[in-house]
Amino acid sequence: EVQLVQSGAEVKKPGESLKISCKGSGYSFTDYWIGWVRQMPGKGLEWVGIIYPDDSDTRYSPSFQGQVTISADKSISTAYLQWSSLKASDTAMYYCARPARGSGSYVDYWGQGTLVTVSS
Amino acid sequence: QSALTQPASVSESPGQSITISCTGTSSDVGAYNYVSWYQQHPGKAPKIMIYDVSNRPSGVSNRFSGSKSGNTAFLTISGLQAEDEATYYCSSYTTDSVLELFGGGTKLTVL
Numbered sequence: 001e002v003q004l005v006q007s008g009a010e011v012k013k014p015g016e017s018l019k020i021s022c023k024g025s026g027y028s029f030t031d032y033w034i035g036w037v038r039q040m041p042g043k044g045l046e047w048v049g050i051i052y053p054d055d056s057d058t059r060y061s062p063s064f065q066g067q068v069t070i071s072a073d074k075s076i077s078t079a080y081l082q083w084s085s086l087k088a089s090d091t092a093m094y095y096c097a098r099p100a101r102g103s104g105s106y107v108d109y110w111g112q113g114t115l116v117t118v119s120s
Numbered sequence: 121q122s123a124l125t126q127p128a129s130v131s132e133s134p135g136q137s138i139t140i141s142c143t144g145t146s147s148d149v150g151a152y153n154y155v156s157w158y159q160q161h162p163g164k165a166p167k168i169m170i171y172d173v174s175n176r177p178s179g180v181s182n183r184f185s186g187s188k189s190g191n192t193a194f195l196t197i198s199g200l201q202a203e204d205e206a207t208y209y210c211s212s213y214t215t216d217s218v219l220e221l222f223g224g225g226t227k228l229t230v231l
Contacts, residue, residue: 035219044123045158045166045209047219059218095165104213104220106156108177110165 002026004034004096004111011117012086019082020114022096029077030054033103036070036081039113040092048094050103051079059103086118124149124210124223131229137198140226142210143191148221150191154213156220157186157195161206169208170195197228205230 007021024034035050049060053072060070069082079096096111125143132138142149142157149155153173158166168177170186173193183198193212197204210223 044225045211045222047222050219061217061219099220100171103218105154106168106171106211106220107158107166108168108171110167113165 002098002109004098004109006094006096006111006114009115009117011119013120014088014118015085016118017082017084018086018116019080020094020116022079022081022111024077024079024098030074033099034072034079035097035099035103036068036079037095037097037107038064038092039095048081050099052103053077053079086116088118088120090116091118092116124212124221126208126210126223126226128224129227129229131231132200133231134200134202136200137196138200138228140195140197140208140210140228142193142195142212142223144193144212144214144221145191147216148212148214149188149193151215152213153188155186155188155193156211157184157193158209158211159204159206160209160225166209200230202230204228 036048038046048064049070051058053074072079093113097107098109099105100108155173157170160166173188174186185196207225207227209225211220214221
């Protein structure tokens with residue numbers, strides 16, 4: 001059974017750093033892209049970016065380029081989303097998501113979500 | 121890049137049918153048969169309901185169906201049930217990005 005299990009909720013202050021994780025199991029982690037989708041409170045879904053764990057090829061949505069870093073450790077089947085300096089506007093639920101085919105494909109598996117709250 | 125356009129909300133009575141539209145452009149919905157629909161209940165992760173315009177994943181009720189005409193895709197839910205009350209998002213492959221493009225979401229209320 002394919003599963004994406006994300007790290008727990010985080011509460012941070014503006015300016016702090018953060019790295020959240022998503023561990024894949026039940027499939028060959030290096031054969032699929034894996035990415036992150038943001039959902040701000042009461043709002044819709046937005047792709048943050050995506051990575052191909054086998055070679056670490058990483059693509060970002062223009063809105064997030066330079067704002068976050070996506071990485072993966074294929075030895076432990078885990079993808080990461082990282083901020084170096086959080087802002088209040090980063091407050092959102094972040095889902096990891098596995099596209100069924102290429103990077104622009106529909107998502108067939110989702111993580112349970114990690115709620116990030118940034119507040120002074 | 122603009123999101124695909126969906127109505128913000130729709131409502132219908134149990135047992136009836138409803139159709140949700142999703143309008144894009146000739147660079148996304150109109151260009152490919154790669155439109156999908158997700159269902160999201162409050163506090164839950166999205167769930168794929170339809171992919172490649174009209175295909176249902178295993179386990180999804182046949183009350184859900186999808187279609188497309190030109191730059192607009194449609195999700196139809198027949199025999200509405202209380203459990204169908206959720207927000208529905210369309211998405212499409214697009215020539216303008218390596219990432220799937222989402223719609224703004226439609227909140228379905230089953231009266």
